[in-house]
Amino acid sequence: MSKGHRTQVKRERNETKVDKRPSAKLSNARVSSRKAGFVLDAIRGKDVNEAIGIVTYSPRYASKLIKKLIESARANAKNNNNMDENNLYVAECFAGNATNYKRMHPRAQGRAYSILKRNSHITIILDEKKETIKNTTKVEDKKEAVKGGNDGAES
Numbered sequence: 715m716s717k718g719h720r721t722q723v724k725r726e727r728n729e730t731k732v733d734k735r736p737s738a739k740l741s742n743a744r745v746s747s748r749k750a751g752f753v754l755d756a757i758r759g760k761d762v763n764e765a766i767g768i769v770t771y772s773p774r775y776a777s778k779l780i781k782k783l784i785e786s787a788r789a790n791a792k793n794n795n796n797m798d799e800n801n802l803y804v805a806e807c808f809a810g811n812a813t814n815y816k817r818m819h820p821r822a823q824g825r826a827y828s829i830l831k832r833n834s835h836i837t838i839i840l841d842e843k844k845e846t847i848k849n850t851t852k853v854e855d856k857k858e859a860v861k862g863g864n865d866g867a868e869s
Contacts, residue, residue, distance in 0.1 A: 735805060736791035737839040738783045742812050743776075747834035750776040750809040754836070762788055762802040762840065776836075780807075783838045797842050805841035809834045 717723055743750065753776045757765035762784060769781040784804070791797040812833035818826040 733839070734795070735839050735841050736787055736795050736797065736802075737837060738787035738790060739838075740779060740783055740836045742833050743779050743809075743836050744831075744833055745776045745779065746832035747809040747811050749774065750780070750834050750836055753777050753780050754807040754809060754838075757784070757804050758807050760804055762799070762804065765804050780836065780838070783836060787838050787840045791840050791842075801843045802840045803843055804838060806839040807837065809836045811835075 718726075753769065753772055753774055756768055756772070757780070760768065766781060766784055769777045769784065788799060788802060791802055792799055812835050814833060815831035817829045817831060819829050821827050
């Protein structure tokens with residue numbers, strides 16, 4: 715029948731879905747999610763040190779914000795999760811839309827056009843690299859003799 719109070723059941727269910735990976739989130743960043751996405755696409759899947767190098771020399775405004783986020787997530791991984799900084803990489807990074815500032819721009823004949831100053835929520839999730847064992851077995855190339863050349867016509 716019943717396994718406990720509804721809030722207790724929800725709490726137990728939600729504890730199993732908790733993501734343990736270190737992350738950092740910047741809410742209401744004053745940059746559009748599309749423009750932040752260009753920088754995030756460049757660092758997705760990269761090593762943390764390599765990602766910081768890419769972001770440091772990127773000319774975009776969002777790169778300054780994202781550099782701070784990466785360093786914050788790396789510090790979270792070291793202090794909270796006891797992870798090795800050298801094995802970290804950017805597992806996930808994304809930017810979602812936040813609330814927009816609405817401004818008006820005066821136009822001809824007393825009209826006013828609206829301007830949306832877009833904001834975004836930027837999230838970076840790091841993870842530790844899994845050590846893979848490389849198999850050094852050699853695969854023999856099998857070559858088959860083909861009659862009649864490359865075009866497949868028999869003579």
